[in-house]
Amino acid sequence: EPEVTQTPSHQVTQMGQEVILRCVPISNHLYFYWYRQILGQKVEFLVSFYNNEISEKSEIFDDQFSVERPDGSNFTLKIRSTKLEDSAMYFCASSEGLGSTNYGYTFGSGTRLTVV
Amino acid sequence: AQTVTQSQPEMSVQEAETVTLSCTYDTSESDYYLFWYKQPPSRQMILVIRQEAYKQQNATENRFSVNFQKAAKSFSLKISDSQLGDAAMYFCAYGSGETSGSRLTFGEGTQLTVNP
Numbered sequence: 001e002p003e004v005t006q007t008p009s010h011q012v013t014q015m016g017q018e019v020i021l022r023c024v025p026i027s028n029h030l031y032f033y034w035y036r037q038i039l040g041q042k043v044e045f046l047v048s049f050y051n052n053e054i055s056e057k058s059e060i061f062d063d064q065f066s067v068e069r070p071d072g073s074n075f076t077l078k079i080r081s082t083k084l085e086d087s088a089m090y091f092c093a094s095s096e097g098l099g100s101t102n103y104g105y106t107f108g109s110g111t112r113l114t115v116v
Numbered sequence: 117a118q119t120v121t122q123s124q125p126e127m128s129v130q131e132a133e134t135v136t137l138s139c140t141y142d143t144s145e146s147d148y149y150l151f152w153y154k155q156p157p158s159r160q161m162i163l164v165i166r167q168e169a170y171k172q173q174n175a176t177e178n179r180f181s182v183n184f185q186k187a188a189k190s191f192s193l194k195i196s197d198s199q200l201g202d203a204a205m206y207f208c209a210y211g212s213g214e215t216s217g218s219r220l221t222f223g224e225g226t227q228l229t230v231n232p
Contacts, residue, residue, distance in 0.1 A: 031217035043161070043207060045219040055217055089159055098216045103149065105211065105220055107161035 002026040006092050006108035013082055013115055021077045021111045023092030032075045033093040034067065036060065043091065049075065082115045118143045118210050122223035129198045130231050137193045137226045139208030147213035150184065150191045155205040167191065169213060203230040
């Protein structure tokens with residue numbers, strides 16, 4: 001079963017520092033996403049990415065956030081200057097196009113980000 | 117914008133019994149997908165079951181089945197023969213069937229406890 005892989009599983013960072021969260025989506029998927037889940041809350045959409053550009057972003061995804069697909073396999077989320085309220089679980093996900101037989105979203109195991 | 121509502125923050129069930137988790141949604145789209153995800157304490161997001169809105173037949177996956185009522189915009193999950201390993205947070209989610217790569221919208225989640 002193909003997987004979405006995220007690294008690291010847990011990251012602790014000082015407030016104001018930059019962090020990069022990494023993801024390897026499923027190889028034949030076309031669409032890539034980042035979601036966030038603050039502890040005890042629901043999962044929130046951050047951004048979607050297709051054809052090497054952002055296709056949609058939420059109001060959470062402000063100038064402190066950026067995404068990149070630096071090579072053919074990795075998909076990264078950068079937080080430029082972390083705040084305490086950025087502490088959350090960050091999920092990467094990927095999907096095929098709507099025409100695929102088993103259309104759906106596959107999630108990685110998440111990166112737990114703790115800002116201190 | 118689409119919304120997803122799970123009105124049961126917590127549910128409990130005895131092992132081997134059946135439990136139903138509720139989900140309602142709101143959308144103006146006619147083509148869409150609905151999902152149930154399971155999130156155990158590890159916080160990984162695991163797909164449980166998927167329903168295409170154009171299909172009248174309710175989806176089933178082993179002990180898991182849904183009751184999809186399109187007119188009522190209701191999408192409940194039934195777990196039969198509940199097992200201790202079913203204990204988790206369950207999220208209902210909506211995905212557009214009209215635009216590839218669109219965001220998933222999640223409900224608030226239902227915490228399921230399975231009692232031995």
